[in-house]
Amino acid sequence: MRILVISNLYPPHYLGGYELGCRDVVNGLRQRGHEVMVLASAYGMPKPRADGHVYCRLAVDLSPSRSGFLPRALAELARKELTNRRAFVSLCRSFRPDLVYVWNVMFLFGSVTSAFLAQKMGVPVAILVFDHRLSRWERVDPWRSFCMRQPQRPWRRLLGAGLRWLVEILDNPLRRDLYSSHLQFASQFLKREALEKGKPVESAPVIYRGIDLQQFTLREESRPAQRLLYVGQLIPSKGVRPAIEALDLLVQRHNQKQLSFTIVGSGIDSAYQASLRELVRQRCVQGYVSFLGAVPRTRLPEPYQEHDILLFRSIWEEPFGIASLEATASGLVPVATASGGSAEIFEDEYNSLVFPKEDAERCAVQIMRPVTDEGFYESLRLNARKPIKERFQLDRTVDETKSHLCQIVTRAAL
Numbered sequence: 001m002r003i004l005v006i007s008n009l010y011p012p013h014y015l016g017g018y019e020l021g022c023r024d025v026v027n028g029l030r031q032r033g034h035e036v037m038v039l040a041s042a043y044g045m046p047k048p049r050a051d052g053h054v055y056c057r058l059a060v061d062l063s064p065s066r067s068g069f070l071p072r073a074l075a076e077l078a079r080k081e082l083t084n085r086r087a088f089v090s091l092c093r094s095f096r097p098d099l100v101y102v103w104n105v106m107f108l109f110g111s112v113t114s115a116f117l118a119q120k121m122g123v124p125v126a127i128l129v130f131d132h133r134l135s136r137w138e139r140v141d142p143w144r145s146f147c148m149r150q151p152q153r154p155w156r157r158l159l160g161a162g163l164r165w166l167v168e169i170l171d172n173p174l175r176r177d178l179y180s181s182h183l184q185f186a187s188q189f190l191k192r193e194a195l196e197k198g199k200p201v202e203s204a205p206v207i208y209r210g211i212d213l214q215q216f217t218l219r220e221e222s223r224p225a226q227r228l229l230y231v232g233q234l235i236p237s238k239g240v241r242p243a244i245e246a247l248d249l250l251v252q253r254h255n256q257k258q259l260s261f262t263i264v265g266s267g268i269d270s271a272y273q274a275s276l277r278e279l280v281r282q283r284c285v286q287g288y289v290s291f292l293g294a295v296p297r298t299r300l301p302e303p304y305q306e307h308d309i310l311l312f313r314s315i316w317e318e319p320f321g322i323a324s325l326e327a328t329a330s331g332l333v334p335v336a337t338a339s340g341g342s343a344e345i346f347e348d349e350y351n352s353l354v355f356p357k358e359d360a361e362r363c364a365v366q367i368m369r370p371v372t373d374e375g376f377y378e379s380l381r382l383n384a385r386k387p388i389k390e391r392f393q394l395d396r397t398v399d400e401t402k403s404h405l406c407q408i409v410t411r412a413a414l
Contacts, residue, residue: 001409003029004097004123005038006088006114007104008060011297013044015268016233017322018130020297021209022103026053028398037095039088057087088114092121098409102127124412126405129194130186130209131319182408184401187320187341205404208344210397211325211388218385219305219331225370225377226258229307229332231300231323234267239313239337240276245360246311248283250367259288259371261311264303266294304330308377309367312336312346314357321345325392328352328384333377335366345392351384 005026009019022038029036030053041060042048048057059080092100100118102125118125183204185191194201228247232238240263250256267273280289295303310327312318317340324334324345334352336342346352353369355362370377 001099001406002035002095002097003037003099003101003405004091004095005036005101005103007038007040008058009043009104010038010040010054010056013056015266017209018104021322024210024212024394025398025401028394029402032398032402034402037091037097039091055087055091058084084114085117088117089121092118092123097123099123099405099412100125101405104128104130124182124408126182126184126408128184128186128207129190131190182404184404187344189317189341189344190319205400207397207400207404208392209320209322209325210392210394211322211329212394213329213389216301216304216326216329218329222374222378223308224374225308225333226260227307228259228261228309228311228367229264229303229327230262230311230313231264231295231303231327232321234263234265234273234276235269236272237314239357241279242358242360242363243311243313244276244279244283244285244289246313246363246367247288248285249360249364250371251285251288252283254364254368256368256371257288260290261285261288262290262292262303262307264292264295264300300326301330304332307332308381309370310334310336311363311367312342313363314339314342318342325388329388331381331385333370333380333384335363345387347387349380351380351387353380 005022007019007022009015011019011023014020026036026038036053038054039058040054040056041058042056043060045056050056061080100114100123102114183194183201185194185201185204185206186209188206191201191204191206194204228243230238230240230243234240243261247259247261250259263276277291280286292303304327310324310332312321312324312334314321314337318337320341324336324342328334328345328351334346336346336352336354337357338346338348338352338354339357346354348354353366355366370380
């Protein structure tokens with residue numbers, strides 16, 4: 001089977017676990033004998049390039065910040081859209097895929113229409129849904145994001161209204177077409193969300209992300225729980241600020257001065273990262289907090305082995321979290337907001353400790369429990385790995401993905 005995978009980012013240039021998961025599945029499918037090509041953006045590269053089975057030729061807009069509706073900005077949008085359509089059609093014609101597998105299209109030009117074009121070319125399309133993008137399209141598609149801006153000048157407001165009308169006329173049929181495609185959901189939470197919105201996805205499978213347990217091994221030795229860890233993108237929705245506030249409460253109010261907090265990750269918003277460092281300074285916890293920055297995935301087992309408690313403090317309804325799987329498989333106890341898809345991983349007081357989002361005081365109380373009760377901590381960390389072994393292994397993810405994609409191609413050939 002020949003599979004063309006479309007993703008906004010792809011390692012070695014990536015921001016988070018979504019792109020790493022894409023590479024895991026692509027490598028797994030290739031190991032199982034399928035021919036897979038990846039079409040991704042040239043983000044982080046001086047110019048577009050092709051490297052083996054990975055073609056980095058697409059334009060992506062990770063931080064749209066345009067003001068107004070200037071002709072130059074519109075021309076730039078159109079240029080990027082045309083670039084992506086040409087790259088997609090060209091690779092489809094040369095590779096002749098049996099199926100197009102749409103992975104992460106966040107902020108990617110032509111993301112919706114690529115799926116539509118594939119179907120017009122007679123190529124079946126599978127779409128992985130692991131975030132809220134299908135129900136919140138204006139936050140994803142660069143054209144819609146651009147058109148939602150409210151310029152000051154009357155003629156620009158009129159142009160903006162016309163553009164919004166045109167995007168709605170063109171976009172609604174495409175979005176309906178997306179739901180007639182073959183969808184996969186990364187969590188039951190996302191599937192329920194689509195069903196509640198009246199989408200016809202009853203038969204769509206839920207395929208959980210998985211990890212390689214040989215890479216993320218359980219720390220055997222027992223020790224006091226003192227080292228806290230966060231792993232992920234440094235963006236407001238991940239709840240890093242409330243985590244720092246909880247640490248402040250533990251150190252200043254509960255006198256837990258043996259604790260430390262390591263923050264692993266980076267982001268595209270340098271101002272937000274600077275604000276986190278300023279918060280650490282304001283709370284006078286500089287001696288307790290370390291910023292490691294981005295750590296290559298091959299080195300992530302090291303901080304997992306060196307820490308005891310994972311702070312998973314998402315403020316939004318996290319669709320699914322790969323870092324939580326890696327950490328719990330390594331023997332860390334998650335202190336987490338079990339909302340969204342995370343509730344399908346975490347079971348309070350069995351393999352994790354749960355607290356309401358944005359509640360720094362309750363978070364601090366939950367952290368105190370394994371810190372002050374070594375037996376309770378040991379029970380939690382040993383239980384944490386069990387669901388990973390049962391439900392979230394990488395081989396299972398690849399096998400279920402392969403089975404679903406093969407079904408799609410078989411049905412299309414009938």
